[in-house]
Amino acid sequence: MKREIWKETYLPGVEVSNLGNVKKNGKLYDVHVYEVKGYRRKMFSPRVNKKKVTVYVHRLIAQTFLGDVRGMDVHHKDVNSLNNALSNLVIMTKKEHGKLHMGACKRAAKLNEVIVQKIRQLYATGLWTQKRIGLKFSVRQQTVSWVTQGKTWK
Numbered sequence: 001m002k003r004e005i006w007k008e009t010y011l012p013g014v015e016v017s018n019l020g021n022v023k024k025n026g027k028l029y030d031v032h033v034y035e036v037k038g039y040r041r042k043m044f045s046p047r048v049n050k051k052k053v054t055v056y057v058h059r060l061i062a063q064t065f066l067g068d069v070r071g072m073d074v075h076h077k078d079v080n081s082l083n084n085a086l087s088n089l090v091i092m093t094k095k096e097h098g099k100l101h102m103g104a105c106k107r108a109a110k111l112n113e114v115i116v117q118k119i120r121q122l123y124a125t126g127l128w129t130q131k132r133i134g135l136k137f138s139v140r141q142q143t144v145s146w147v148t149q150g151k152t153w154k
Helices: 057-066 094-104 113-125 130-137 141-149
Strands: 006-008 014-017 022-024 032-036 039-044 073-076 089-092
Touching: 006 057, 014 057, 039 057, 057 073, 057 089, 073 094, 089 094, 113 130, 113 141, 130 141
Parallel strands: none
Antiparallel strands: 006 014, 014 022, 032 039, 073 089
């Protein structure tokens, strides 16, 4: 079993651990799970100087243990956005992260060649909107747009 290591963050009274946990004022903080743009994330909103600040836990952990993440993306190696253990996080450029998620993460992909072909056929009829196709196949409208424009699944 891995030993939990705690470090202070740049937020007053907030500590994070290498196992993905958060403490505020010495007490384990119950982090909430939110859906943001179809992506589940752990976030919390402590008060700093009487102002509420919303923080993504994975970015705070990476910032604390790995260094500056400004202008960079923090990727979950196992593609599980709720697993914020330090061993599961890596800092990369937005371009690298985008390439990784534009089809390279096949184990997490909701689409395959057959579904992509169906999406393109439905859209080509002119009777289906991208939003409606997205609902049918449980993907975002943006994903349907990328597929129909050939930006992914070429």
